[in-house]
Amino acid sequence: MARVTPTPVEGERPIAGAPSRAVRKTNVRRLLVSLGRHLLLIAVAVVFMGPFYWMLISGLKTMDEIFATPIVWWPKHLQWSNIGDVLNYPGFPFLHYLWNSTFYSGSVTVGALFSCSAAGYAFARLRFPGRDLLFGIALATLMVPFIVIFIPTYVLFKNLHMIGSYLPLILPSFVAGKVGTSGLFIFMLRQFFMGLPWELTEAAKVDGAGEWRIFWQIMLPLVRSALIVVAIFSFVWTWQEFLGPLIYLPDASQYPLTLGLFAFRAQRTTDWPLLMAAASLTTVPLVVLFFLTQKYFVKGITMTGLKG
Amino acid sequence: MFQQPISRGRVFQLGGALAAAGALAAAGHTDAIASMLSDEVTVTFWTPGGSARYCQNFSNIARDFHKLHPNITIGKTTCGTGQQDFLTVLLAKIAAGNPPDATIYWDSPVTLGVRGAVMQLDPMMAVSQYSQAKYWPPSALASCQFRGKTWGLPLTGSPYAIWFNQDLFAKKGIPTSREKFPKTWDELRKLSKEFTYWKGDTLVSAGFLPMNPPELPATIFVWSALNGGTIYDADHQKYTIDSDQNVAMMQYMLDWLNEEYKGNRTAVDTSANWTGYADAKGRAPAFQAGKLAMLEQGFWFVGDVLSAGVTFKHYEVAQYPVGPGGKKTVSGFWPNWAVIPQGSQHPQEGFKWLDYLAGVGVEKWFAVTPDLPTNRNVPASLVPAVAVQQRGQAYAANLTRFFHHQLDISIPMWNSPIQGFAFDQINKAVNNIMHKVAKPKDALAAAQRASQNELQRVLHSA
């Protein structure tokens, strides 16, 4: 498949020689439009980021400054000691919990990518009896409220002698059985696979390729962006998961970061600056990961259809 | 067997078997031998939540306990997240058959006992060191009992009182002593007006706001009793939510709202956070900010009343004023209960631990969090350290004595099999009345109907 080099969106054409008056006007207009776009982006970004920034900066405040009115956007003195307090806090062994979270989120993501892409592909591009009904079932499992199936699920895992570890949390991911997320990923990947031209499959079949090769070598690479999204969501949502680890893990030594955060809350009060600092530390790895995946989100991975 | 001569090995085998059998028999006979031979037992213990200091404090208490009972080790306390998830997790584990051996619980043990989720404690209490029935204040123990059976131990029971800002009182020339505090609802209402200022539709400061939402699960029962009524009649197992006294009480509160607070509860709520703790929305408490002059709160508040940002130095506490339909002042309380879940692997050992906690362990607990121990074996002279630091030993002792008395005059509460359900109905009724969506009589009647029906249903299947 030929690659098309991306060209600028506005469809401008390079013009040789000195710019005419009309061209200068267009240049100015283009500049203003670009400026306007940036301003818009910045304005909305500020609104969006505001609360997130508040979380970060509150980790460096004193207790009074947290709820002071008007909102304190920059504390008088940055309490860097808060970070030290959090890292040394009894009941919040940061690095240990960080490892637990990474291990947990990573495993689940691998399992999700594997099992959900296969199923999503089958529902999108393979024909077999009962396909649409089974897809409907996959979708229906997303609609069941977690809190109600929570107890039967727990009893099930107990009877399978799997509780007391991360096993009941990780294993379902490898068989697309994580309630609330697996069905979602299957659905999403199905939509993306269905957006790929049918001609690709036919051409490959004419070339004699088997189903697995078509899937692995042709189809999967074409939905790369969707796979990255699945990976990001799977990792992030698992990182933020709370109730699952709470019930299946035997003791605090296996807790992920989310459960560790509750060390900063008492029965009626909360140590807000430390909680915010801890929450920020919990979020930073995700931010780093997200930035790292940005380079795979490259626009321009295109393919011309066999439409030419 | 007789075909071959009996070999030496065979003799040893038989001999060994006999010896083992003998040892087993001996072990089965004497308890002393049994306890010496008995394996180390590790008891799993949970608490719904608390600060890190509070949770880790249990390790200290457990160490002391271990010295007295070397064969029982209390495992590291699993400190919950303090959210509703604790209940979810606990129930799931009981349902699956692997609950903790003992746990603290923040809601009525009666609801658990009636449904068979926890073990009955009376037999173990009777032979215990500290937990016999006579060692508990009657209303505290009643909070765990249903139809004569005890389902939990009220380890701590912090009573309620009215806290007020002495400095604010002094500024207005109002007498600041406990004795001179209003004794009737009318007096309280009149005093409250002194502090209430509106700026347009914003309530800038207030005297006393009745029906304070966060504490309502406990205090609604107190207000009802202060007016001569009850909400739940435990002896006859029926609800009396819409009794005449309760209707009169809500009408009184409504009149108060209309007169002093412009009849607009929404405007009141929008203006500030009229409690003693930051709310879920992060708003600072109005009491510490000096905007609310009087507040009903529990004994634990002594640890938070002069928290960061407080604008005054002197507070005092007073008894609840009596309503038009009532005769004497009463109080209420909110306990930390302890229960032994059904399916506990080591109920006896778990109970020994709870017994120890009740009679001795609470002292160390109290040092970290001022929850008032209820058991009579605990010296009444125990004083919260934070109060000593802030107001001196004499005042702290006086304060604690006062609250002990409040516990003695507390009404029975928390003893309904449908505590959570009934409270939600009552809460809805109170809110509807205060927001003028329904009239007192109708709102309370609706709550009564729903609660009584649910009570019948549960008692029927119990």
Next chain:
Amino acid sequence: MAVMAQPMKRRRWSVMRRREAIAGYLFILPWLIGLIVFTAYPILATVYFSFTDYNIIQPPHWVGLSNYTTMFTADTDFWNGVGNSLYYALISVPLGLAFSLGLALVLNLRARGVGVYRALFYLPALAPSIVATVVFLMLLDPQNGLVNVLLRAVGLPAPGWFEDPSWSKPALIILSLWGAGTAALIFLAGLQEIPQALIEAATIDGAGAWSRFWNVTLPLLSPVVLFNLVMGVIWSFQVFDQAITVGGTTGDPLGSTLMFMVMIYNNAFRYFSMGYASALSVVLVLAILVVTAVIFRTSRLWVFYEGQQRDA
């Protein structure tokens, strides 16, 4: 397009078809295993419990349709919960969809540093939800929150947001918009898949920006729009954490934030009526199923799959 099989190849078609079907089953085998082993029992158990009186501790006992009749006739909270959830879903879904699509379009432009913007918009979704909600609640504080301060500064009325029964649901909806980064990210992935050649072709043909969007981008993006629409519906009916943080278990103020899921939670764990809670869950699932089925049915009119197969 491949030419239809000639008669002498018909036998090969059915062999190929059979192989394709087998492949299909093999591809979904992991999911099928997961369904049977992990997912089927809890869901079937829930359906069973919905016909019983079950308090979690003691064995359930059969009561037939009693839970369902109570729900529709005797539960005062039920219709409140339904109303609240419908209001929330009907407004937050279209709003969220439009908002996240707009966001994705803006983030898809080849402006400099657009990768940074993308991260900025998605970052809020990365914060732990307790933090996110509390922060947002601060912003919407009726007295001192930034939003009301700004509104007053321009002379607009400052509503009571989470303290006012009439404004608490709109406040919840605004809170949900803050999570639009998630849907935007999916739209973004979809936009990446649109071949540049088509956009260029349209431009060369003289199509303006709006026309390009309406005639090229949107149709090719429609499978993703369908996804975000369906997921938006499912999620909005299942909103729980935010509702409970904001309104507690009683849906304060005045039950205005009592969402369906909170009702389910109350009945399951506070009232020990797991049977009734299961019945509520069944009703919820059926409602979402119906809505989703309708959306899928009508999707044939507006969703365009490039990989459209000729036979199912």
